[in-house]
Amino acid sequence: xxxxxxxxxxxxxxxxxxIRDVVKQFPGVxxxxxxxxxxxxxxxxxxxxxxxxxxxxxxxxxxGLENQDQGDVLIAGQNVNELPPYKxxxxxxxxxxxxxxxxxxxxxxxxxLVERRLSKIEIKKKVAEKIELVTLGxxxxxxxxxxxxxxxxxxxxxxxxxxxPAVLLLDEPLAALDRKLRKEMQIELxxxxxxxxxxxxxxxxxxxxxxxxxxxxxxxxxxxFLQIGTPDEIYEKPGSIxxxxxxxxxxxxxxxxxxxKDGKVxxxxxxxxRVFAPEPENNTxxxxxxxxxxxxxxxxxxxxxxxSPSDPANQTIxxxxxxxxxxxxxFSEFTVxxxxxxxxxxxxxxRGRGYRLQMPEGQNVEVSWxxxxxxxxxx
Amino acid sequence: xxxxxEISVSQSQAQKREKRKLALNIAAYLFPIIIIxxxxxxxxxxxxxxxxxxxxxxxxxxxxxxTFENIGAILGGGYGKVFLQSIYLALQTNLxxxxxxxxxxxxxxxxxxxxxxxxxxLIIVPxxxxxxxxxxxxxxxxxTKGTINTLLMNLGIISEPIQILYTNFAxxxxxxxxxxxxxxxxIYAALDGLDRSVLEAATDLGATPFRRFFRVTLPLxxxxxxxxxxxxxxxxxxxxxxxxxxxxxxxxMAGSLVAHKFTAVGNIPQGSSLAxxxxxxxxxxxxxxxxxxxxxxxxxxx
Numbered sequence: 251x252x253x254x255x256x257x258x259x260x261x262x263x264x265x266x267x268x269i270r271d272v273v274k275q276f277p278g279v280x281x282x283x284x285x286x287x288x289x290x291x292x293x294x295x296x297x298x299x300x301x302x303x304x305x306x307x308x309x310x311x312x313x314g315l316e317n318q319d320q321g322d323v324l325i326a327g328q329n330v331n332e333l334p335p336y337k338x339x340x341x342x343x344x345x346x347x348x349x350x351x352x353x354x355x356x357x358x359x360x361x362x363l364v365e366r367r368l369s370k371i372e373i374k375k376k377v378a379e380k381i382e383l384v385t386l387g388x389x390x391x392x393x394x395x396x397x398x399x400x401x402x403x404x405x406x407x408x409x410x411x412x413x414x415p416a417v418l419l420l421d422e423p424l425a426a427l428d429r430k431l432r433k434e435m436q437i438e439l440x441x442x443x444x445x446x447x448x449x450x451x452x453x454x455x456x457x458x459x460x461x462x463x464x465x466x467x468x469x470x471x472x473x474x475f476l477q478i479g480t481p482d483e484i485y486e487k488p489g490s491i492x493x494x495x496x497x498x499x500x501x502x503x504x505x506x507x508x509x510x511k512d513g514k515v516x517x518x519x520x521x522x523x524r525v526f527a528p529e530p531e532n533n534t535x536x537x538x539x540x541x542x543x544x545x546x547x548x549x550x551x552x553x554x555x556x557x558s559p560s561d562p563a564n565q566t567i568x569x570x571x572x573x574x575x576x577x578x579x580x581f582s583e584f585t586v587x588x589x590x591x592x593x594x595x596x597x598x599x600x601r602g603r604g605y606r607l608q609m610p611e612g613q614n615v616e617v618s619w620x621x622x623x624x625x626x627x628x629x
Numbered sequence: 630x631x632x633x634x635e636i637s638v639s640q641s642q643a644q645k646r647e648k649r650k651l652a653l654n655i656a657a658y659l660f661p662i663i664i665i666x667x668x669x670x671x672x673x674x675x676x677x678x679x680x681x682x683x684x685x686x687x688x689x690x691x692x693x694x695x696t697f698e699n700i701g702a703i704l705g706g707g708y709g710k711v712f713l714q715s716i717y718l719a720l721q722t723n724l725x726x727x728x729x730x731x732x733x734x735x736x737x738x739x740x741x742x743x744x745x746x747x748x749x750x751l752i753i754v755p756x757x758x759x760x761x762x763x764x765x766x767x768x769x770x771x772x773t774k775g776t777i778n779t780l781l782m783n784l785g786i787i788s789e790p791i792q793i794l795y796t797n798f799a800x801x802x803x804x805x806x807x808x809x810x811x812x813x814x815x816i817y818a819a820l821d822g823l824d825r826s827v828l829e830a831a832t833d834l835g836a837t838p839f840r841r842f843f844r845v846t847l848p849l850x851x852x853x854x855x856x857x858x859x860x861x862x863x864x865x866x867x868x869x870x871x872x873x874x875x876x877x878x879x880x881x882m883a884g885s886l887v888a889h890k891f892t893a894v895g896n897i898p899q900g901s902s903l904a905x906x907x908x909x910x911x912x913x914x915x916x917x918x919x920x921x922x923x924x925x926x927x928x929x930x931x
Contacts, residue, residue, distance in 0.1 A: 313833060315829055315832070315833070334832070335829075335832045335833050336832050336833070336834075336835045336836055336837055337835075341833055341834060342829075342830070342833045344826045344829070344830055345826070346824075346826055348824065348826035348827045348829065348830040349827075349830075350827060350830070350831070350845060350849075351827070351849065352848045352849055361831070361834050361836075361844075362834035362835050364844075365834060365835035365836050365840060366835060409830075409834065410833075410834070413834065413835065
C-alpha cells in the first residue's frame with residue numbers, strides 16, 4: 251500500500267484512475283471501443299448505459315478480470331496492464347454479491363486481510379471497524395444464506411473496502427435488490443463513500459440510481475462514452491438523441507437549424523414546426539439534429555377563445571387535443587396530439603401543478619413552455 | 630390478537646389434515662411398488678440376518694438352532710485382520726481416486742469448453758460395459774505375459790517379466806481403475822456448479838490461484854468429494870471380484886471372505902454373519918462420514 255501511496259503523491263495526485271484508449275473485443279462484438287477516461291480521486295463516477303453497452307466489460311478490464319486488447323489502465327498513476335487482479339490496487343463489489351458461502355460474515359470481510367498475512371488480532375480489529383461502518387453489528391457469525399439481500403450487499407461492500415483500495419469497483423451492486431431497499435442502499439452507499447473517501451466506480455443501468463449517487467456520470471453505448479458530466483448536466487442538457495431518450499426525455503424532435511441570432515437558434519422540425527432554443531454552450535463540430543424538452547417543463551391549459559399575443563422567441567406555444575391520460579400517483583402523464591401535425595407531446599403535471607385539472611381525453615388544449623427549456627441535440 | 634392466533638391455529642390444523650390425506654393417497658398409489666421393495670430388498674436382508682443366528686450342520690445344511698456362535702467366532706477369530714485390510718485397501722483406493730479424479734474433473738470443467746459433456750460421456754461409457762470384462766481386459770495388460778511386460782522385454786528395458794499380478798499394487802490399481810469414474814462425476818458436478826463470480830471475488834481480494842484453490846474451490850466442492858468417496862469407498866470394502874482376479878489367494882478382502890464362506894466352505898450361517906457384520910461396519914462408516922463431513926454439503930452434491 252505504501253508504494254502506491256507515494257506514487258499517488260508524486261504523480262498527478264488528483265487522477266485516481268486513468269483509462270487510455272482501451273479496446274476490448276469479443277468474438278463478433280467490440281465491447282469497449284477506444285475509451286479514454288480520467289476519474290478523480292474521491293468521486294463517485296457511474297458508467298450508465300443499457301445492457302450490453304460494454305460498461306461491465308470496462309469495469310472488468312479495470313479490475314483485471316478481463317484483459318484489454320489495446321490501451322492502458324493506470325490505477326493511482328501505476329500502469330497495471332501486466333498485473334493480475336490479485337495484485338491490483340482495486341477491489342470489486344460483484345453484482346450477485348459473490349460472498350463465500352462457506353464462510354461467516356466476519357470471515358468473508360476478513361478474507362483479503364488473511365491474504366495480506368495480517369495477524370489475527372489486527373484482522374479482528376479491522377473487521378470490527380468495517381462491520382460497524384456498514385452497520386452489521388451482531389451478524390459476525392452468520393453465514394451468507396442467513397442474510398437478507400441488503401445485508402449481503404453490506405458484507406460485499408465491507409469485504410471490498412477493508413483492503414483500502416485506491417478505487418472501489420461496483421458492478422451493478424444494487425440491481426438484485428427490490429425498489430425500496432435499492433433506495434435505502436443508494437443513501438447508504440453515498441454515506442459510506444463520504445465516510446471512507448475512496449473513489450467509487452459504479453456500473454449501473456438504472457438512470458435514477460446514477461443520478462442520485464454519482465458525482466459524475468458517463469453515458470455509454472456500443473462500447474463508447476457519448477457524454478460525461480454531472481448528474482444535472484446529463485439530465486438537463488443531454489447532448490445527443492441517445493442520451494436524451496435514455497435519460498427519459500420523451501419529447502425528442504429531429505430537425506435542423508434555420509437561423510441563428512442573439513444567442514438563440516431557430517429550429518425547424520421535420521414536421522415543419524418552428525421553435526427557438528438557446529444556443530448550446532459548447533459548440534462542437536457535430537451538426538444539430540434536433541431538440542428535446544422534458545415533459546415536466548411543459549404547461550398545459552384548456553384552450554380559450556381569446557388568444558393572448560405570444561412571443562415565439564421566448565415562449566413556445568402549440569395547440570392540440572388530449573390523446574390519453576395516465577395516472578401515475580405523484581404525477582399524471584398527458585399525451586397531446588398537436589393540431590398542426592400528427593406529433594405527440596408528453597406532459598407531466600405533478601400534484602402541485604394543475605394535476606386536478608379536469609381535462610378529459612379529447613379536450614382541446616394549449617401546451618406551452620419556455621424557450622430556454624428547448625435543449626439542442628447534436629449527432 | 631388472540632382471535633387472529635386462533636384462526637391461524639385452526640388453519641394450520643386444516644392444513645395438517647389436508648397433508649395427511651394427501652400422504653395417504655400417495656401411499657395407496659405407491660402400494661404395489663412398496664410391496665416389491667419389501668419383498669426383494671428387505672426380505673433377503675431379513676433372511677440373511679435370520680441365518681446369521683443359526684448353526685451349520687456337518688453336511689453344510691442349516692440347523693435351525695438359535696446361537697451367537699457365528700458372531701462370537703467372527704469377533705474372536707482372525708477375521709478382524711481381513712476387515713482391516715479391506716478398509717485399508719478401500720481407503721487407499723479412495724485417496725488415489727481423489728488424487729487422480731480431482732485434477733481430471735478440474736481440467737474438464739476449466740478447459741473442457743463445449744466438449745465438457747463429451748469428456749464426461751467418455752468417462753462414463755466404459756462403466757456401462759461389463760465390470761468383469763473390463764477387469765479381464767486390465768489383467769491382459771499387466772499379466773506376466775501381458776502387453777506391458779512383453780513390450781518392455783522386447784524393448785530390452787527389462788530381462789524378465791515384472792510381477793504385477795497378485796500383489797497389493799495390482800489390487801489397488803484395479804480398484805482405482807474400476808471406481809475412478811464414480812469419483813470424477815460428483816467432483817465434476819460440484820466444480821461445474823461453482824459460481825464463477827465467487828472465484829473471481831477471491832482473486833479480486835488478493836488470493837493467488839493456488840491460495841484460492843485451498844481457501845475457496847476445495848471447501849466449496851467438499852460435498853462432491855464426500856459423495857464420490859461414499860460411492861467409491863463402500864462398494865470397494867465389499868469387493869470380491871477384484872481381489873479374486875488380481876490378488877489370487879494372497880489378498881483377501883471382506884467381500885471375498887463372505888463369498889468364500891458361502892461357496893467354498895458352504896457355511897451359510899457364518900457367511901451370513903460376516904455379511905451382516907460387513908454391512909453394519911459400512912453403515913457405521915457412512916454415518917460417521919455424513920456426521921463429520923456435513924450433511925448439507927452432501928445433500929447439495931447428491
